[in-house]
Amino acid sequence: MFSLNGRKALVTGSSRGIGRAIAFALARAGAHVVLHGSKPSAALDATFADAQAQGLSVSKVSSAIGSAEELAEMRKQLELQGDANIDILVLNASSQCYMKVHEFDSSTFEEMFKTNLASCFQLINQFVPYMKEQGWGRIISIGSVNQERPAGRFSVYAATKAAQLNLMKTCAADFAPFGVTVNTITPGVIYTDRNAKTLSDEAFAQQILSKIPAGRFGAAEDCAGAAVFLASDAASYVVGADIAVAGGFQL
Numbered sequence: 723m724f725s726l727n728g729r730k731a732l733v734t735g736s737s738r739g740i741g742r743a744i745a746f747a748l749a750r751a752g753a754h755v756v757l758h759g760s761k762p763s764a765a766l767d768a769t770f771a772d773a774q775a776q777g778l779s780v781s782k783v784s785s786a787i788g789s790a791e792e793l794a795e796m797r798k799q800l801e802l803q804g805d806a807n808i809d810i811l812v813l814n815a816s817s818q819c820y821m822k823v824h825e826f827d828s829s830t831f832e833e834m835f836k837t838n839l840a841s842c843f844q845l846i847n848q849f850v851p852y853m854k855e856q857g858w859g860r861i862i863s864i865g866s867v868n869q870e871r872p873a874g875r876f877s878v879y880a881a882t883k884a885a886q887l888n889l890m891k892t893c894a895a896d897f898a899p900f901g902v903t904v905n906t907i908t909p910g911v912i913y914t915d916r917n918a919k920t921l922s923d924e925a926f927a928q929q930i931l932s933k934i935p936a937g938r939f940g941a942a943e944d945c946a947g948a949a950v951f952l953a954s955d956a957a958s959y960v961v962g963a964d965i966a967v968a969g970g971f972q973l
């Protein structure tokens with residue numbers, strides 16, 4: 723029911739963090755997984771090597787995302803290595819700055835919308851035609867509790883995540899007749915590189931922990947099970963869902 727044998731997945735931002743954990747879980751369920759990072763890096767190489775050492779079927783691409791040129795670069799790499807047709811697209815990569823609205827300059831604002839939102843639009847348009855043609859596809863978008871609950875210093879990031887969720891709902895309705903499901907996984911506070919520095923402030927970490935009913939921060943692996951489920955045939959009738967993986971932080 724949860725087997726992904728014969729499927730090919732692309733997980734954006736899987737050089738580390740949540741994307742890496744999801745990529746490994748999809749590969750363990752039988753998929754071939756294309757790992758991705760914003761650029762060639764030691765982290766991407768190490769993730770690739772770890773996956774291979776575990777006997778998982780993986781390949782890798784590296785490219786920033788969000789502009790037409792960057793999409794063309796990724797497409798070129800995928801085509802060269804025979805990975806052009808993707809069955810499972812996980813929209814995970816994003817950038818985040820801890821800044822209030824008045825602290826943003828236009829170019830940082832635009833860069834964040836490009837990476838977090840324009841990339842979703844472009845990657846979906848790139849890979850959905852094949853999914854529709856074969857009558858099977860999965861798009862899994864990684865949201866954030868901030869999509870519903872804005873917080874001052876997450877200002878523009880939260881706005882990109884709200885827009886991403888809205889775009890997924892539209893796509894979910896549009897693609898369901900073709901056997902392509904679109905769903906969102908919404909992490910709470912998951913301990914990764916992105917927040918390691920902020921959470922090293924003990925007083926701040928305790929303040930956040932007091933708002934998480936499960937009593938702990940999440941690990942990247944906590945997000946993996948939901949991704950395997952949504953990617954599998956078991957979830958073929960799950961359309962437009964938003965699954966919080968947040969230990970109750972979203973409540």
Ligand SMILES: NC(=O)c1ccc[n+]([C@@H]2O[C@H](COP(=O)([O-])OP(=O)(O)OC[C@H]3O[C@@H](n4cnc5c(N)ncnc54)[C@H](OP(=O)(O)O)[C@@H]3O)[C@@H](O)[C@H]2O)c1
Binds near residue numbers: 786813
């Ligand atoms: N961690 C949390 O608490 C949390 C909470 C809610 C939602 N989320 C969401 O979960 C997802 C993963 O978060 P994470 O904490 O695992 O992130 P992370 O550890 O910061 O990793 C980010 C990944 O995205 C890639 N990336 C960043 N900017 C990129 C760009 N411009 N172009 C292409 N790739 C880019 C990075 O590639 P490089 O290695 O090359 O830099 C890396 O693989 C994100 O969508 C985030 O918004 C996370």
